[in-house]
Amino acid sequence: MLIKSIKTSLASLCAGLAFAASGSVLAADPGITDTTITLGMSAPFSGPNGAYGKEMKEGALAYFAQLNANGGINGKKVELVTLDDGYETERTVANTRKLINEHKVFALMAFYGSSPTTEAMKVFSEAKVPLLGTISGAGSLRSPVNRYMFHLRASYADETEAIVNHLVGLGITNIAVFYQNDGFGKSGKDGVVAALAHHKLKPVAEGSVERNSLQVENAVAQIAKANPQAVIMVTLYKPTAEFIRQMRKAGQIPQFSTLSPIGADLLVGEMGAKDAHGVGISQVMPYPWNDTQPVAKEYHKAIQAFAKHSNYSYYGIEGFINAKLIAEAMKKAGRDLSREKLVNTLESTPFDLGGYKVSYSASNHNGSRFVDLTVLGRDGRVLR
Template sequence: MLIRTIKTLIASLGAGLVLAAPGASQAADPGIGDNTITLGMSAPVSGPNGAYGKEMKEGALAYFTQLNAAGGIGGKKIELLTLDDGYETEKTVANTRKLINDNKVFALMAFYGSSPTTESMKVFAEAKVPLLGTISGAGSLRSPVNRYMFHLRASYADETEAIVNHLVGLGVTNIAVFYQNDGFGKSGLDGVVATLARHKLKPVAVGSVERNSLEVGPAVIQIAKANPQAVIMVTLYKPTAAFIQQMRKAGQMPQFSTLSPVGADLLVTEMGAKEAHGIGISQVMPYPWNDTVPIVKEYQKALQSSAKHSNYSYYGIEGFINAKLMAEALKKTGRDLTREKLVNTLESSNFDLGGYKVGYSPNNHNGSRFVDLTVLSRDGRVLH
């Protein structure tokens, strides 16, 4: 009886040693299959801002399609699951929960919008699921650093600093601000105010519009009273177009400048090339028509192959670069992928994605400060 008990104990200990042995197989993090790695994305693909999400998704899929055709990452193909949030905060939060809890994605990418991402951060950070690439430059998403969120683009403070410095350098001092009344717009407004203060200036007038609204009349009245030399607009393409058109009807002809989220191609489509002529736009991605830059040439070729067209755009190339950054980080993390290993890789790496460089550290998840100032030509092209 004693011998049998000892044998049973030895067998149990042996089984335990096998389970704990180095190299023994462990359950993979969610989203890692035998042949696939599943990623999640929440973006507007319907509603007044649906064009933004469509272009981002198309750019990301263009990259992943060529990656998968070449064998994927370690033999695993990338699957991107995109959920439509209509640029609504509550829907984005619900999508985040669904992607993590129901769809079991490994990581998230290319979330759109300051307020939606701010609220979603509470969900993915608690679940310890990394988000790589936020289509937002809001300071509230960048400070303090969140371990599970990594930014690809420059901040709104970087963009507004470049615009204000350029205008003041031209002798323009009477500057008004038109902003979207949410995290995105307020972050841009703060950036303008801060940079103007360094020049010992203040906005001569400030007006706002609600998210997903075109009610710009009150802002036009408020800003037109000040007769500004320039208006910096921290808004998306539809309210931007409506505001400019109504300002001109009111006899106001300031220099209009706006930030990268507006989407240059979408603004031209909304207004027409003639009406959009002369509008200044800061950009945080490489000029998508300059095929001398390696990442741009790669994007153009992949989009033509995947989407069967050559309608290049800033949102399209941002989706493409976001996908490439994710892939490069996954490759660098190596075999036996886990979310924590991916975060550690990102926090200790610099990436040259083909002329667009991104770098992170444990204390800085901002990625890039690249800003390019552009202007719309008479025929609707973006000049830089």
């Protein structure tokens, strides 16, 4: 009888230990509680490029406010911790560590910039924390595939190919390139060179500007010598505006074209509608002012409710779609949410985010190749 009692006690103890062990295995990853899921974002909210981060943040928060009002993710509210990096690499890396180690976020989203994200990648990859949405089209972030990084937008190679093909199709062959001297600009410049090579062409001139600088004089001098028909600019809005002003002052009136990171509304705000008129811009997000596309209509409603305005923008809708992607992926990953389940769900499930579609696989984390070519009209509006 005593032996039987001991056996029963041992069996109960083993079962309890097994249950405890399984419970520890199934314990939620950091950032998940009974009531919340915490996400993290590092972007510029100050400095020359602070407007980019602010618009993305507003779009993301507008989506999460709408989501939480409707029950969140399986009853859990989504909270977004946002840290300002000023578009500086060291601050981005420090923010990434802080978000993971101090704020204990479940996942990351909407990191901004090629060079900052390249360095931050070392931190979140080692920690096995997924990053969804990189505001960069740099090839160096896309190949080789990083298991924990998923791209929402098309690459710079996709954008520059579309621009070059359009210009060459118009009979424009003397094309120069003006680029930012960092990972972003060099990746875009490489895309221009590769796209021109498909047409057996080369840039007639090149010029660069340092990140967070407006010193464009040398670039203007180099490019103006070539008297180009068009200049493709892989730069952000402030140096772009200064470059165009100085080129025109030098008597140069080529077709100016630039890539999506420019932020059309910010360029118009910097230059004025009259001077920005005619600048071509490739876009990688749906037209934010579209009254018929489901995701744009959803974005309008959310921004009006959250921010009490209707100042729509490409960066705003990108932040909104980025938030919607991570929310949809978490929903589809199921109730026992984990970082690895989130990664596996993204790699195996296509997502229709309201007319903007993305899909990933284990060997390809480029969600979309969508590129739309636009031009700034006389009143500063983006025309398609």
